[in-house]
Amino acid sequence: MKNFIVFEGIDGSGKGTQLKMLEEYLKRTNQPAVFTREPGGGKISEEIRGVIKDKENASMTDICELLLFEAARNQHLHDTILNNPNKLVICDRFTDSSLAYQGYGRGIDIDVVSKLNSIATEGISPVCTVFLDVPASIGENRNSRLIDKLDRIEMAGNTFMEKVYIGYKNIIKDNPSRFLVVDGTQNPDKVFDQILSGLKQIGIIK
Numbered sequence: 001m002k003n004f005i006v007f008e009g010i011d012g013s014g015k016g017t018q019l020k021m022l023e024e025y026l027k028r029t030n031q032p033a034v035f036t037r038e039p040g041g042g043k044i045s046e047e048i049r050g051v052i053k054d055k056e057n058a059s060m061t062d063i064c065e066l067l068l069f070e071a072a073r074n075q076h077l078h079d080t081i082l083n084n085p086n087k088l089v090i091c092d093r094f095t096d097s098s099l100a101y102q103g104y105g106r107g108i109d110i111d112v113v114s115k116l117n118s119i120a121t122e123g124i125s126p127v128c129t130v131f132l133d134v135p136a137s138i139g140e141n142r143n144s145r146l147i148d149k150l151d152r153i154e155m156a157g158n159t160f161m162e163k164v165y166i167g168y169k170n171i172i173k174d175n176p177s178r179f180l181v182v183d184g185t186q187n188p189d190k191v192f193d194q195i196l197s198g199l200k201q202i203g204i205i206k
């Protein structure tokens, strides 16, 4: 989908920081855009997000978690992504997060996750996925929030995030043309410059 951009990366890779900078840039340059996030975006999806993130749901199975993400994804597709054909739709996380976290991280069969991704997205995919390349050790160091502020998935620890990071690297190797990979360990302004010039080069933004 020509107007659809996704940001991906491990926890603490700087997605939120860069999305805010992009939002300000697009406002300043009068380019209409909708910023959204997964899981979430509308009432039903945000309610599912609450169930997924709730620390009290410690007994949630991996398959339950995956299916909740996919359920939220399809609802969000219809509520938000397909509903804004004349604006850029920019989403914090999408199908690659399910592959990286539930597939490579939790160990669910990658083909199963891919199949569920394609059911949930009904074949819709972003024109560009910006990957903020930050290794697990750096992401964790940045994540200086108090432990009681971390959600259920963030509490899974560094070995888990290591697997997620390796997962992202495999996904990028399998889909090189869809990705804009930016070294996210640089300072935020430098990271943003590279995102901007990459997106301009592809012709998605001005």
Ligand SMILES: Nc1ncnc2c1ncn2[C@@H]1O[C@H](COP(=O)(O)OP(=O)(O)OP(=O)(O)O)[C@@H](O)[C@H]1O
Binding pocket: 009, 010, 011, 012, 013, 014, 015, 016, 017, 018, 142, 143, 144, 184, 185, 186, 187, 188, 191
């Ligand atoms: N380029 C950077 N260099 C150093 N620190 C950064 C950089 N970008 C963001 N940070 C800091 O790292 C932390 C995580 O950033 P941010 O919340 O933007 O990441 P995120 O990818 O949205 O994380 P999450 O997946 O947990 O939502 C914040 O404290 C932020 O200020």
Ligand SMILES: [Mg+2]
Binding pocket: 015, 016
């Ligand atoms: Mg974030």
